[in-house]
Amino acid sequence: MASEREKFQKADLTRQKILDVSLTLFQKQGYERATMRAIAQAAGLAPGAAYYHFETKEHIIFDFYQRSFNDHLPGVEKVLSTEKDLKRRLAGVVRMHMEVAKPYHEISKVLFQTAINPDHPLSPFSKESGPLREKNIDIFRRVVEESSTPVPEKLRGKLPEILWLFKMGIILYWIYDKSPDQRKTFRFIEESSALIAKLVALSRLPGIQGFSERILAMFHKYKTF
Amino acid sequence: MASEREKFQKADLTRQKILDVSLTLFQKQGYERATMRAIAQAAGLAPGAAYYHFETKEHIIFDFYQRSFNDHLPGVEKVLSTEKDLKRRLAGVVRMHMEVAKPYHEISKVLFQTAINPDHPLSPFSKESGPLREKNIDIFRRVVEESSTPVPEKLRGKLPEILWLFKMGIILYWIYDKSPDQRKTFRFIEESSALIAKLVALSRLPGIQGFSERILAMFHKYKTF
DNA sequence: GTCTATAACCGGATAGAC
DNA sequence: GTCTATCCGGTTATAGAC
Numbered sequence: 327m328a329s330e331r332e333k334f335q336k337a338d339l340t341r342q343k344i345l346d347v348s349l350t351l352f353q354k355q356g357y358e359r360a361t362m363r364a365i366a367q368a369a370g371l372a373p374g375a376a377y378y379h380f381e382t383k384e385h386i387i388f389d390f391y392q393r394s395f396n397d398h399l400p401g402v403e404k405v406l407s408t409e410k411d412l413k414r415r416l417a418g419v420v421r422m423h424m425e426v427a428k429p430y431h432e433i434s435k436v437l438f439q440t441a442i443n444p445d446h447p448l449s450p451f452s453k454e455s456g457p458l459r460e461k462n463i464d465i466f467r468r469v470v471e472e473s474s475t476p477v478p479e480k481l482r483g484k485l486p487e488i489l490w491l492f493k494m495g496i497i498l499y500w501i502y503d504k505s506p507d508q509r510k511t512f513r514f515i516e517e518s519s520a521l522i523a524k525l526v527a528l529s530r531l532p533g534i535q536g537f538s539e540r541i542l543a544m545f546h547k548y549k550t551f
Numbered sequence: 552m553a554s555e556r557e558k559f560q561k562a563d564l565t566r567q568k569i570l571d572v573s574l575t576l577f578q579k580q581g582y583e584r585a586t587m588r589a590i591a592q593a594a595g596l597a598p599g600a601a602y603y604h605f606e607t608k609e610h611i612i613f614d615f616y617q618r619s620f621n622d623h624l625p626g627v628e629k630v631l632s633t634e635k636d637l638k639r640r641l642a643g644v645v646r647m648h649m650e651v652a653k654p655y656h657e658i659s660k661v662l663f664q665t666a667i668n669p670d671h672p673l674s675p676f677s678k679e680s681g682p683l684r685e686k687n688i689d690i691f692r693r694v695v696e697e698s699s700t701p702v703p704e705k706l707r708g709k710l711p712e713i714l715w716l717f718k719m720g721i722i723l724y725w726i727y728d729k730s731p732d733q734r735k736t737f738r739f740i741e742e743s744s745a746l747i748a749k750l751v752a753l754s755r756l757p758g759i760q761g762f763s764e765r766i767l768a769m770f771h772k773y774k775t776f
Numbered sequence: 777g778t779c780t781a782t783a784a785c786c787g788g789a790t791a792g793a794c
Numbered sequence: 795g796t797c798t799a800t801c802c803g804g805t806t807a808t809a810g811a812c
Contacts, residue, residue, distance in 0.1 A: 337778070361803055374806080375780045383804065435668050442667045443660050444727045451727060502669045502676060502775050514773050521765065533758070540746065548739050550727050562795070586787055600796045602789065778812080785806070794797080 341379045343369045345393075348386050349429070357387075357436040387437045388448055390430050395458065397426040406468055412475035412526065417519035419465055420493050424500055424511060431500070431508060438501055450494060451551045459551065463490045475523060478530050484542055485526070487549070492522065566604045568594045573611050574654070582612075582661040612662045613673055615655045620683065622651040631693055637700035637751060642744035644690055645718050649725055649736060656725070656733060663726055675719060676776045684776065688715045700748060703755050709767055710751070712774070717747065 347368040351360035362383055366376040380386050405418030427434065440448050447454040466486035470477055477485060496518075500511045529538035572593040576585035587608055591601040605611050630643030652659065665673050672679040691711040695702055702710060721743075725736045754763035 340779085362805080363803070372781045373804090374782075374808095377805070378779060435670065439664045439668050442726075443664050444729070445660065499773075499775075501667075504669070504775070510773060510775075514769075517769055517773075521769070544739075544742055544746070548724075548735060548742075550724075550729070550735075565795080587789085588787070596795095597797045598788090599790075599798075603795060608788070780809105780811075782809085783807085786804090788802090788804105790801075791799085792797100793799100794795105 337379070340369070340371070344371070344376060344379055345386065345389055349390070349433075352433050353429075357433060384437070384440050384448070387433055387440075390433060391437060392458065394423070394427045394430060395461070398423045401426070402465055406465075406472065410472075410474035411523070412469070412473040412477070413520045413523035415469045415473055416466075416489060416522065417516050419469055420496055420515050420519070421512060423493070424496070424508070424515070427500075428508070435501055438498075459490070462493070463487055466490050466493075475527060477526055478538075480539065480542065481526065481529060484545060487551075488545060489522075491549075492518070562604070565594070565596070569596070569601055569604055570611065570614055574615070574658075577658050578654075582658060609662070609665050609673070612658055612665075615658060616662060617683070619648070619652045619655060620686070623648045626651070627690055631690075631697065635697075635699035636748070637694070637698040637702075638745045638748035640694045640698055641691075641714060641747065642740050644694055645721055645740050645744070646737060648718070649721070649733070649740070652725075653733070660726055663723075684715070687718070688712055691715050691718075700752060702751060703763075705764065706751065706754060706767065709770060712776075713770060714747075716774075717743070 344365065348360070348365050351365055351368060354360075362376060363373050365386075366373045369376065380389075401422035402419050405415060405422060409415045409418050430437075437448070440446055441450060443449060444451060446452065449455060450459060463486050466489040469489065470482065470485050496511065496515060499514060500508055503511045505511075528534055569590065573585070573590050576590055576593060579585075587601055588598050590611075591598045594601065605614075626647035627644050630640060630647060634640045634643050655662075662673070665671055666675060668674060669676060671677065674680060675684060688711050691714040694714065695707065695710050721736065721740060724739060725733055728736045730736075753759055
């Protein structure tokens with residue numbers, strides 16, 4: 327049993343090692359120029375052995391993605407426990423994710439090249455991504471439910487999914503953001519979150535209610551996840 | 552001179568031939584399984600020769616993209632000359648593009664894998680794509696300017712760019728659309744165009760004007776093209 | 777059952793002759 | 795403009811060590 331545990335640990339350590347050297351090589355040379363042969367060698371492995379731990383080169387990147395999700399959870403908890411205002415809760419959780427993802431900004435461009443293909447398992451809308459997507463949506467469920475901002479009953483159910491889609495949009499913007507340290511993205515998160523919170527608050531007004539429900543109906547009708 | 556013209560024509564014909572067999576092979580086997588060797592052979596060429604005509608395999612797809620833009624222009628002219636209502640003009644020109652792009656739906660997934668990378672010349676936001684992007688925005692300029700729907704002065708200038716971005720969003724949706732013949736996308740175009748036209752019309756109302764200007768300012772501040 | 781090494785395959789891309 | 799030969803890097807098959 328002890329040996330099993332040791333072996334398990336060893337595989338885990340090797341995996342970690344590959345991840346570490348990959349990140350270094352990707353950041354030093356870019357994704358394409360960092361060959362699997364070089365990664366394996368830097369990790370002290372034969373090329374083929376690396377494939378025992380990662381199905382494909384792209385799967386290495388996917389691990390960064392999951393890692394960044396896990397890494398941002400403590401920040402999320404902090405935001406959700408201290409902020410009550412919808413705008414601040416929304417902006418807070420989204421900002422938190424972008425902050426931990428900073429080291430992966432360059433690499434993310436490549437990840438998204440893969441993820442944008444709807445047929446690929448790594449697509450955020452794919453079946454395989456379902457569990458991670460649900461965990462993400464759950465965060466927005468908490469953003470909405472425990473918020474001090476009153477949310478109209480009709481909006482309550484769908485809002486978390488809409489906010490998740492909003493975050494997907496932010497990530498897309500972030501990918502394209504060429505400003506230093508992606509500062510534009512962070513300002514954009516603040517302003518657009520404020521706008522969304524305001525729209526949510528106003529959605530009950532008689533003149534606007536019709537629109538609100540129309541958009542909600544469209545969202546339900548055309549969403550593909 | 553005659554021989555030069557002949558050679559020009561020959562190159563042109565060869566290029567066309569490659570394009571034709573590629574489309575067939577892509578549709579029959581998918582992009583990845585259609586190897587350059589197979590494409591070259593089907594076109595009656597050696598593998599290396601194909602690379603004289605196309606820089607990379609992906610560049611073959613880019614030609615479909617440009618072709619679909621050119622192919623949809625007649626339809627655009629028709630829409631712009633017959634429709635006056637903003638909703639119908641907007642929905643019309645967008646629908647037209649999606650209709651001519653139908654044969655390329657599968658292939659487009661691969662094209663977008665490349666185009667989504669902001670550093671890639673094929674990205675719709677890149678410098679290299681500038682001319683094609685401008686041509687596209689010009690279409691929306693005409694959609695707005697000759698429309699019977701009154702457009703507030705403050706909105707007039709930026710609206711074409713906003714509508715172009717709207718079309719980018721539709722294309723993204725289209726890529727993910729798994730419904731038969733992408734029917735969902737076409738319905739979505741109608742409904743969202745109607746919504747946009749309504750919002751434009753309402754944007755002058757005192758209560759809404761503030762929001763309208765706020766969104767406009769955000770667009771100007773955060774747009775990256 | 778867990779892990780690693782060697783050798784080979786495959787397909788995109790290039791060099792250089794004609 | 796086209797060919798042949800070759801490179802290069804992701805990936806796989808296989809065998810076997812621990």
